[in-house]
Amino acid sequence: MIRAVTLDLDDTLWAIAPAIVRAEQRMDDWLRRHFPAVATRWSIPRLRELRDRVAAEHPELAHDFSAQRRLSLRHAFGDSLGSDHHAIDDGVEAAFVEFQHGRHEIEPYPEVLDALARIAARVPLAALTNGNADLERLRMAQHFQFSLNAREFGRAKPDAAIFHAACERLGLAPSSVLHAGDDLDADVRGAHAAGLTSAWIDRHGKIEPPAEAHLHFGCLGALADWIEANTPEQTSSPADKARGRRDDADHLRHRQGVR
Numbered sequence: 609m610i611r612a613v614t615l616d617l618d619d620t621l622w623a624i625a626p627a628i629v630r631a632e633q634r635m636d637d638w639l640r641r642h643f644p645a646v647a648t649r650w651s652i653p654r655l656r657e658l659r660d661r662v663a664a665e666h667p668e669l670a671h672d673f674s675a676q677r678r679l680s681l682r683h684a685f686g687d688s689l690g691s692d693h694h695a696i697d698d699g700v701e702a703a704f705v706e707f708q709h710g711r712h713e714i715e716p717y718p719e720v721l722d723a724l725a726r727i728a729a730r731v732p733l734a735a736l737t738n739g740n741a742d743l744e745r746l747r748m749a750q751h752f753q754f755s756l757n758a759r760e761f762g763r764a765k766p767d768a769a770i771f772h773a774a775c776e777r778l779g780l781a782p783s784s785v786l787h788a789g790d791d792l793d794a795d796v797r798g799a800h801a802a803g804l805t806s807a808w809i810d811r812h813g814k815i816e817p818p819a820e821a822h823l824h825f826g827c828l829g830a831l832a833d834w835i836e837a838n839t840p841e842q843t844s845s846p847a848d849k850a851r852g853r854r855d856d857a858d859h860l861r862h863r864q865g866v867r
């Protein structure tokens with residue numbers, strides 16, 4: 609029996625590539641206004657290459673896209689502004705803020721908001737992401753009990769440890785938790801190896817699902833259909849649930865009581 613769902617965010621709830629393009633453009637516009645010397649030397653494609661290089665040279669930051677981007681900016685600012693450390697620190701932080709604004713201008717896939725509400729009405733829902741999206745900022749946090757990201761946790765999917773940390777916070781064994789996401793390695797194989805039920809959200813439908821995908825859906829709405837068909841209806845309202853989680857033992861007793 610599935611008693612909770614963990615969900616990937618980027619490319620599962622929205623397309624991330626257009627948001628990154630918008631974020632890069634927004635940061636570039638800002639650099640042109642405030643730090644033209646940086647913008648001239650570091651065009652969008654050059655900054656992208658620099659970020660890839662920083663990521664390759666710093667495997668210890670593989671779980672932290674924000675740190676990779678800040679370090680790339682630090683390099684670009686240092687290269688353009690020399691040794692003015694205060695100006696570099698301030699510029700890097702302000703440029704990163706601009707990037708993050710653009711990164712949060714996302715458009716959820718059409719069925720997503722409805723599907724999140726349907727899933728959350730049945731089982732506790734948590735976000736499990738390697739990215740740096742902020743659900744509060746995206747006004748989607750109300751559907752999620754918590755959001756666990758690789759930057760805070762210190763390890764990224766597909767590491768089993770981050771899946772197990774999410775299960776622990778849900779107060780459930782991995783075998784009772786379903787993880788859904790678009791990425792075959794990070795989400796599907798990672799969840800499978802960690803002992804969760806793995807669901808591949810595949811919007812393209814071009815390849816066969818791998819053996820590690822226990823379930824396979826074309827969109828989040830299809831996952832919501834499956835959850836509704838395979839979990840009992842809750843008698844408490846979403847508003848009751850939103851009032852806060854009981855401790856794990858109470859929570860389990862409550863769930864058993866309503867079943």
Ligand SMILES: [Mg+2]
Nearest residue numbers: 616618619620
């Ligand atoms: Mg993803």
